[in-house]
Structure formats: structure tokens, C-alpha cells
Amino acid sequence: MTDRVVPGPARRRRRPTKRGVVLSERLIVETALRLIGEHGADALTVRRLGLALGADPSALYRYFRGTDDLLLAVADELIGRSLATWRPTGDWREDLRSLGLRIHAGALTHPQAAVLGACRVTGRVHEIRAVETILGILCGAGFPDPEAVRLYHAFVDQTLAFAALDAANAALPRSAREAEAEVWRTTYARLPAATHPHIAATSRHLVTQMPRSAYPLALDLLLSAAAGRLGR
The missing domain is CATH 1.10.10.60 (Homeodomain-like)
Known part of the structure; x- marks a missing residue:
């Protein structure tokens, strides 16, 4: 097109x-x-x-x-679906956490489209609503405007980065995903402690943790850091 x-x-x-x-x-x-x-x-x-x-x-x-205009509309539609049933609670940390998790989960429902649109700025109605909502949460929590924008930037980029990463993984054929998970069991879990002491000591945790998304933990770390900045 x-x-x-x-x-x-x-x-x-x-x-x-x-x-x-x-x-x-x-x-x-x-x-x-x-x-x-x-x-x-x-x-x-x-x-x-x-x-x-x-x-x-x-x-x-x-x-x-053209096709690029359509792609922006598709990316904006994914944002809109994530916001459709979201409701604020008044607790800024909980609101940002639930919103981030919704956006991330929404990307995984359409992984191919999410990979294409994660790095784009649509300037469309749903994205505008999301920007206003997130900034409103941060300003309402007491962050000064410059700090609210910096945290908005970090929050959105972290969310979209993990959405793109995890969506790309989800878009792989099942056999490829299973083969990658198997590497943690067949390679890392068998490395000897004599040469790789830290991998050997944590191998069972690597096997269970690495196939999962790290986004929930990364999001909690970001929000904890933001709370610390607000306290100061």
C-alpha cells in the first residue's frame, strides 16, 4: 500500500x-x-x-x-483494548502496576502485531488517552511535572520493551520455545560447579524462572524506585 x-x-x-x-x-x-x-x-x-x-x-x-498509517491504527487498537476495562483505584502504585500488566498482557494476545507496533508513536485516540492517564496518575501522586514525565518515559518504555520481547518469544513456533526452555535444563543445569559455581548453585531456579517473563518483577522494581524518589 x-x-x-x-x-x-x-x-x-x-x-x-x-x-x-x-x-x-x-x-x-x-x-x-x-x-x-x-x-x-x-x-x-x-x-x-x-x-x-x-x-x-x-x-x-x-x-x-498507506500500510504505515494502518499499522499505527493497529498499534493504537491494542492500546485501546488494554484500557477498555481498566479502572483506577486511587492508589498510584497499584494503578500503574495494573495498567502496565494489562498493556503487557494485551501485547501477548496479538504478539505479531505487538512486535510491529511496540516502537511506534501513534498519536491516535487510545494512545493519547493512555498518555493522559499515566501522567495524571503520576501528577496526582505528587510528582512534579518534570519528574512525572521522566517516570512516564521509563514506565512506558519498560512496558513496551518487555511487551516486544515477550511478544517476539510468543510469536515463535511452539517447538522453538520448547527447545529454548530445554537449553536451561540440558546445558545450564549440567554445568559443573568447579567451573561455573554460581550457575551450578542456582541452576534449578534458572530452569523454572528463565522461561517466564521478568516484566512483573521489573515493574515492581521501577515502582519501588519511584516511590523512593517521591519520598525524598
Whole structure:
């Protein structure tokens, strides 16, 4: 899909597609999410989307300027789904923790799309809401504006970094994930204490811990550090 700008008044298709479906931005985004999940980044083409929607590919330009614009919409949709049922409690640490875990978990439900969109800034409605919400939590906790922005930056980048890392792992074939987990048992757990004393002493913990995500612990460490800064 190349960049082609369609005038605003023409951005809505009112006639149904060949399959009797009326196109909408939401339908296109949901279809793109499904195709990315099934076929990876290569699925994000006009031809494939047109076939999946039963529509002339050119009709997609009524809603998106190009594939990059569509990718931003997909990334924003994942943020929106994470925020959909989240409710604040008034406890800033608990609110940030639950929000971070939701964003991370949301990425794992669509790992292929999450890997593509984790490093992007969408400037769209759901991302704007997330930025306002997180800054509001931090400012409401008593952090001065410059400190709130620094902590927002650290919180978001940590969350998205782990989301991309864990989503990339989740997107691997099951056989590859199982083979990697097996390395901790067949290689690290068998290293002798004479040459690798620390690995040998902790090997059973490595076997159980390393296949899991470190994000919950990293998030708690960040929030504890933030609380310490607030106390000072």
C-alpha cells in the first residue's frame, strides 16, 4: 500500500463490498490484526486485505493513507483494548502496576502485531488517552511535572520493551520455545560447579524462572524506585 490521500468527504464507503459487508476503519483494523496474527507482517498488503474483506483494494485508501498509517491504527487498537476495562483505584502504585500488566498482557494476545507496533508513536485516540492517564496518575501522586514525565518515559518504555520481547518469544513456533526452555535444563543445569559455581548453585531456579517473563518483577522494581524518589 503506497501513500495516497483520499479527500475527507470521500473517506466513507456506504455501499457494501462483494460479500455484503460495509467497510469501516474498525473492520479494516480488526481484519489486519487477524491477518498479521495468521501470516505475520507480510500480510499487511492491499491485496491481502482486499481479498479478506471482499473489497476492491483501492477502497482501503478511503480510510488509511498507506500500510504505515494502518499499522499505527493497529498499534493504537491494542492500546485501546488494554484500557477498555481498566479502572483506577486511587492508589498510584497499584494503578500503574495494573495498567502496565494489562498493556503487557494485551501485547501477548496479538504478539505479531505487538512486535510491529511496540516502537511506534501513534498519536491516535487510545494512545493519547493512555498518555493522559499515566501522567495524571503520576501528577496526582505528587510528582512534579518534570519528574512525572521522566517516570512516564521509563514506565512506558519498560512496558513496551518487555511487551516486544515477550511478544517476539510468543510469536515463535511452539517447538522453538520448547527447545529454548530445554537449553536451561540440558546445558545450564549440567554445568559443573568447579567451573561455573554460581550457575551450578542456582541452576534449578534458572530452569523454572528463565522461561517466564521478568516484566512483573521489573515493574515492581521501577515502582519501588519511584516511590523512593517521591519520598525524598
